[in-house]
Amino acid sequence: MREALAEAGYGATYDRLRTLAPAVRAASRAQAPEALVLAELDRAGALAEARPLDDGLRETDLYVDGVHCAACVWLIERLPYEVEGVAAARLDLARARLTVAVDPQVVRLGDVGRWLARFGYAARPSRPEAGRATNAERRLLVRMGVAWALAGNTMLVAFALYSGATGALAEAARWFSLALAVPAVGYGAAPFFQRAWASLTLAARANDLRRLHLDTPIALGIGVGAGQSAWAVLAGRGEVWFDSIAVLIAALLTARWLQLRSRRLAAEASDRLLALVPRVARRVGARGTVEVVEVDALRPGDLVEVPAGEVVPVDGVVEAGASRLDRAALTGEARPESVAEGAGVEAGTTNLTAPLRVRVRAVGEATRVGRLLAWVEKGEVRRAPVVLWADRVGGHFVVGVLALAALTAGLWAWLDPAQVPAHLTALLVVTCPCALGMATPLALAVAQGRAARAGIFVKSDEAVQRLTEVDTVVLDKTGTLTEGRMEVVAWAGDEAALDLASTLDALATHPVADALMRARGVGPGRVTDVEAVAGQGIRGTVAGWPVSVGRPDWIEAEAGPLGFEWPRRLAAWAEAGHTPVAVAVGGRPAAVFAVGDRLRPEAAALVRQWTAEGKAVHLLSGDHPATVAAVATQLGLEQARGHVSPEAKREAIEALQADGRTVLMVGDGVNDAAALRQADVGAAVGGGTTAALVAADVFLTRRGLEPLREALDGSARAMRVLRRLLALSLAYNAVGAAAAVAGLVTPLVAAAAMPVSSLAVVGLALAQPSFRRSGGLL
Template sequence: MAAPELELVIGGMTCASCASRVQRTLDRLDGVHATVSYATGVATVHTSGALAPTALVAAVEGAGFDAAVIEHGMAHGVVRGSDDDTVRLLYRRLVVAVVVGIPVAELSMTPAAGPPGWRWVLLALVLPVALWCAAPFHRAALRNARHGATSMDTLISLGVLTSTGWSAYAMLTSAGALYLDVPVFVTVFLLGGRLLEALARRRTGAVLRALEALRAQDVTVLRDGHERRIPAGELLIGETVVVRAGDLVACDGVVVAGNGVVDTSTMTGESTPVEVRAGEQVFSGTVAVSGPLDVRADGVGAGTRLAQLIRLVERASNEKAGIQRFADRVCAVFVPVVIAGSALTFLSWIAVSGIEPAVTAALAVLIIACPCALGLATPTALLVAAGRGAQLGVFLKGSAALESAHAVDTVVLDKTGTLTTGRMTVRDLVTAGTQPAVLVGRAAAVLAGSRHPLAAPVVALGVSSWGALAEAEEPCGMPGLGAAGTVDGHLVLVGSPLLMATHGVATSEAVDARVGRWEAAGHSTVVVAWDGAVTGAFALGDAVKPGAAAAVDHLRRMGLRTILLTGDNEGAARAVAAAVGVTEVAARVLPAGKIELVERLQAEGRTVAVVGDGVNDAPALAGADLGVAMGSGTDVALAAADIIVVRDDLAAVPLAIGLARRTRTTTRVNLAWAFAYNVAALPVAALGYLSPVVAGAAMVLSSLFVVTNSLRLRSYGR
């Protein structure tokens, strides 16, 4: 039996090392295995069943964090609400720090030419920045200290408080220079980075909320021979659900009565809605185009395929790692070393030269080591890349794209909406004993009032050819077969080959041969007949996007393996693959199968990018090393991806991967510089060769290097 699973929402985490500490705390409990996501603020816990949820909460709180048990699927609303509050508060703190602090810091670096007491006014203005604006760092540092731990927040807090305290001491005793600029710059830079992080975190739950929106809220059931409207959560297995045109299907089940058309694109990715009749399956999250249908509920609630889809996305999202985790791991060692080095510097200097040089050298060590550049390394590069990407029609959503883009060697391409337009059009036609214009005009007239999805392309062709269509007399629809009507005195039948066989229509060898070739290529067919004989047929298909073949060729020239993955039939998939130059094809693959393919490729050592646009692509997008969503796709796909191609042009995909690679390289250079700078500068500061003012300037210059290096991304693609 699988271990029971529950989720905790975790509060108070400020970096990836916090998530690691929560996970280690939970894993130390008997029979517990936990996965803690800093991105979502959620801990997924598997237990042996013998441990009460309250014990899990108590363990997390004992480590210095807040925790609450949540119902499955509700975590993301809780996290979104808390992140909204965090973003608002960080924004207010940052605005105050910029508006009040920066002008004051600039004045504090100039000789005091103002009236007596002017410096005290400056200090009074800096104090709100050092105490209130920097409060998140102070609180995190204090919480860590209570549990014998340190983080980047510890060093930030010490640098801000020490420089502010020393400035106040120097003003009281005239002991030396003021460093009021240091707490301001440190606070502004780090609050900006923290705000960017909070904004990205707030977006994390969007995919799961979008999937939840596909759940039907109410459902019509047959009880005691009468239709009743009930909440979907009250639906029971075995009950009969009535699904009318436009309704979301609320369960997985089998049609027991009725004929209709169902849009299954959310679950299968097929561009063409499918006709269903008694004995055929339908799934939760799909939409009835026509009906009504009576459906026996075989899967409800958490037992539906849609619920499984939500769990797949949730699992894949929680497994993603961020590049900033590297900086946090280093800081776990770096911060205690810096604090110890500062204390050792103070003790060494006070034994040799007295209090003032000791404080100066120790403060220089703290200030020059303050990891401003570390905090800026990732968000600054992301910010510049986001701006350049917007100009190129590419949006990088977060650090996951940077983490894996450099290593991507396999690109899995969805078919419908990615390589193709996603819209059915008339791809070809054949006539027998009539003119093409007559065939188009009469077929379009009969289908003009039809709601069948295959009717629209024929009607559109008729309108473009004729302008105004003739009116069909006594038009009637035949569910699952087609439509009929009288046009120009002829009884015209338009529909499937089965419709023709049912009405004893004489076939045409030329038409039959062409229809066979169309169906082998994956096209849908519409046959037309009048006066008792077939007079022609249409091939309907999804057109390949302009530039798709060139984009695939570009990916190959980048050394990337390409695979076409679709829920559509084999013939349609092979036809599109041949048109764009993809040699590997996986057809008729459901959402669970798509992520299974991604995981299989990853198990082979491949680093996989998935390009898609539909709800059914969301698990694969979330589980891939790199998810790329086309901007014309569904909200679910856009939320699940790491990269969004804003313009509906596949040529932007290799451009997006290239931009992600360049941004990742820039971020690594930023981090390497930040660490190297600290390693080189710390001994110089400890030996007394740097005053706190010079140390503060060096710290700012280090951050300036990071920003300048990131700005180089603005030239990408030129």
């Protein structure tokens, strides 16, 4: 990638922008784009399905893997200047979504994919219109905009009345305010009246006032306030407060729009399921010819070809070839596994070393990953119990207000019958639960926004509250407790031999080869006669020296015994859960090294903190039991199991929940998706797979476990703020109601207090110190 950046002249700018995000991983090296992905991007229908623009342009969305900082945004948005036919490119970093406008007569989407691949980014197509605002959201946005426009103009007119205007000017201002209030109430507040009427109908049918929705007293307060002001204008006497009503309606609509938008953004993640498994495959015909077809066109019994480096598109059985598969995304097993004729393979795994021909058993939703993801998709965005409580309180609130209204009417009919209408109006207006209706959705929406700024995306209201109730944490190993990629953790022998091995490994497609190259770099020597031996290693000639890199037993067969000391080291490394590798140069063993998935530096401290807080911590992994046991020992965990299938993980979560536990599941792969969905709260760590993102309630875009601690602490602070807001709202309504019954509040004062209380809630919600990042408040 560095060479590609330098060649394009972007190296200095890219490095400068990367300093804006120092906590993220280093940029990946340039990669060859997957042929199947390019075939899908280049297919004739790809741009035909895109959105049409002016001048014959087409707009479409691509998911881009590997974006992580401001430098990525800047680099990718250089597309229009570098690729002819690309008119515009906009990257949404948080969702890894690239929107491009292209001229289909000049460029294909495959050309865009190839350009991105030069810099280490992998582009995949998304569904048309995926993630776009729904019609309901657009209609609400228009309604909100109209409401704020009317509110602003109504307030300007109200200034004339408040400044002491009299005579014809005051009368004109009152009538003009009424004219603006009619659409504000009739159009802007229509949703509140519609829901109030629906809840009244439901309550009447059920003969149960508890069925009344919180919108019922809100609609009652707006209706009484607007009606009283309208009567004052028509009668030519009394105060008007249309400005308060208009501002209140606009503020309530804003809170509802924020809720709807946050849910849409959360639900959009499910579209990424389509990018997990290729949608096209290489089908082998009866005469041995190979053609690229849609996966949906495959049937059980068909034969497909899977070259090295590509993702397996189907579940099936290897009919020809031998290779190694990376199953980490599906099973959690960090070590590549050997497969040969007769072995089963699954969609979503990556073929690493040699071509395979696979007899199809299942495609699409019938595959193992398809069944897992179908189960994940059944989950819906859930609302927090505190939000449901605020909705349910509406019925009791209405009953209480009606009882107070009866008390007020009876009291003032006895004291001063002429004051009954004014005091009843003041009571109904001042007790409008607008602040109560705004407190929960707005506080949670603001908390989720601040969390997003800290790299913590929370999918639902419920997750914010559930995070504060967790008493059991279940952790995956690979990519969660560990860094999720192979690294050289130990070595012995000739360093020059390791450098030669790294140069040879530059031509291999394997996690071990990548680890050695990251540790040693790539030397200048010329490499020839390269041969990859499936399941064993790689051999070739580097700078004139015969070099072999691979399994220790294979190297011994190739170059003789490893001696006395090295086998002991290799055994110790294997016992610690690492993968041992040997190197031979010139026909003699020259070096040994071990690769492993390093434990995240913050993992041990976080586990100790949870244990001290009384939380039970479990480790469930699909990795080898010996590797899991080694990690558990380092962390001091007693509850740890290896070789746990995705289905077994979900069953383990269910068992914990059956015991009354509130479970937080933390994972990063397809193998964690079902468990993430089953848990009370599922958290996907940064760098996780698409399926983990879809299944999780919380997605951490920053790598490591520190954002998880921030999510738990931030949720606790957010819920404290929310409870204070609810207490403030209820206290306001209680004090206001008591003052109105006592005759201490006039209708004008009640109308002024109604939006003030709502704006106070807004201000406190916006000022909440909820989520922190790097020691600061957000």
